[in-house]
Amino acid sequence: MTEIRFSGFGGQGIIRCGLIAGKALSLYDDKHATMTQSFGPEARGSACSSQLVVNDDKVLYPYITKPEILVSMSQDAYDQYEPNLRDDGLLLIDTDLVKPKPARAKIKTYAIPSTRFAEELGNRITANLVMMGFFTAVTKIVSEDAIKKALPGLVPDRFLGLNIKAFDKGYEYGLKLLDEEK
Amino acid sequence: MRTVKADPKGVLTGSHYLDGDYALAEGALAAGCRFFGGYPITPSTETAERFSERIPHVGGVFIQMEDELASIISLIGAVWGGKKAMTVTSGPGFSLMMENIGLAAMMEIPLVIANVQRGGPSTGLPTLVGQQDMMQARWGSHGDYAIIALCPDSPQECFDLTIKAFNLSETYRCPVFVMADECVGHMHEKVVIPPADQLDIVERKWYSGPKDKYMPYKNDADGIPFLVKAGDGYRFHTTGLTHDERGYPVINAEAQDICVRHLCDKINNNADKIIELEEEDIDGADVVVISYGITSRVAFRAVQLARKEGIKVGRLRLITAWPFCEKRIAELAPKIKAFVVPEINYGQMVREVERSSAGQTKVVSVPHCGGWVHNPLDILAAIKESVK
Known part of the structure; x- marks a missing residue:
């Protein structure tokens, strides 16, 4: 079982990240994935989060307790959720938006300028898809193919091409980073 | 039907x-x-x-x-x-x-x-x-x-x-x-x-007899009356008042007896057909955890943890909450040490479990006032306590 939290501020497409990954895993990668999200006033404007529990069998307890993977696209979200990341967890951040503290315990941090990349591609709104590409390459928890199959219906048709481009950008950057690590 | x-x-x-x-x-x-x-x-x-x-x-x-x-x-x-x-x-x-x-x-x-x-x-x-x-x-x-x-x-x-x-x-x-x-x-x-x-x-149980013979509350052989569609030419009366087969008000104890018994009995007498439960490892269990909705999934995790500790725990999930499965509870009660009933309220369906158990076994409520699901460890603690 794997617990994942996507976090950022309202409007970045954080809930969408959970939906895309959840749909990809459940429908195309033969996993069980339960997605929950934060509701209520605390989710608007400030830190916002969607949570995914991924399992080979049916997910029982639907909420995450201590995630293995934390994706943070804002400083607030990082500050709020980093303390709950597992000691041997993976931390994925937007380089330009999150200034992390020195890494705690065995946490591995991977950083990408996802918002900057999205702006270079023509629309910063796709920063979440750049991050999803990066997430897919680095964590390997979901397949590239499944994510691409999951996108139609979850992003507007007219932006599908742009979103795939954004995803590819993040994915390639992630693979390159892993390669350099070797 | x-x-x-x-x-x-x-x-x-x-x-x-x-x-x-x-x-x-x-x-x-x-x-x-x-x-x-x-x-x-x-x-x-x-x-x-x-x-x-x-x-x-x-x-x-x-x-x-x-x-x-x-x-x-x-x-x-x-x-x-x-x-x-x-x-x-x-x-x-x-x-x-x-x-x-x-x-x-x-x-x-x-x-x-x-x-x-x-x-x-x-x-x-x-x-x-x-x-x-x-x-x-x-x-x-x-x-x-x-x-x-x-x-x-x-x-x-x-x-x-x-x-x-x-x-x-x-x-x-x-x-x-x-x-x-x-x-x-x-x-x-x-x-x-x-x-x-x-x-x-x-499908809806449509009436198809002569237009002047329709009675909205006359029971068919299965105990359920026929329905018609407004605008199809049937003239009938319906009311919240106690009524007869024609649907007209009859304000006396005899009509009330027929009317109310029918409303209750059409469900209660068919309870066995209506009730759907999910059961697991009930035979030989010392404790049976009864739950429903999201709590049944949270409770399942507690049941798994209890089994790891060697406790014989069965699981009963109420897919149908009403009518309540009183017969099944009465049957299980004398065979087990306890029912454990977690629910996200201050103790509601647990009362039905108590009523149906009729003192034949211990019934342990695991209440939660709402706002979040139970911590599975709280349900585990109740399971462990119940078999002591």
């Missing part, structure tokens, strides 16, 4: 990633529901949104009413107009509907109400989970009557049980509740919608 295959227009066949609220709407459409009257309330609004988005493509009516009183009354009208009808709400709206839920029970109107439960009382916790309306579902309107209530534990079951709810409502001519909760309503999971020809749908 006539069963047909689902109308393919309403069936979104395929695998989807949906939240429970959306799945409720898809279940209704698949069951042939073509009228939705509702008033938005968190955490159930997404069902209304989904239905309103889909119904123009399927063919039918969605009306946002001025409040929950009007919503439930619009359903009664829609059913007399020949449609299958549904509404969705949460605690505060459910309270407002109570008077006319009684009218629907008295008029024997087949309709479905989904309650995506949040924490109460009053406006309570709009965005957070509760299971505090379970007794209200059974006893909320005044007078004696019986209803049916089902409890989905996943978006998939929100779909499946909504179809079942419509089928039961048509079979027994009564209001049926889908008692979901905020957690199940708002979580996204895979929902598989089968092809229309794999979905059995109970």
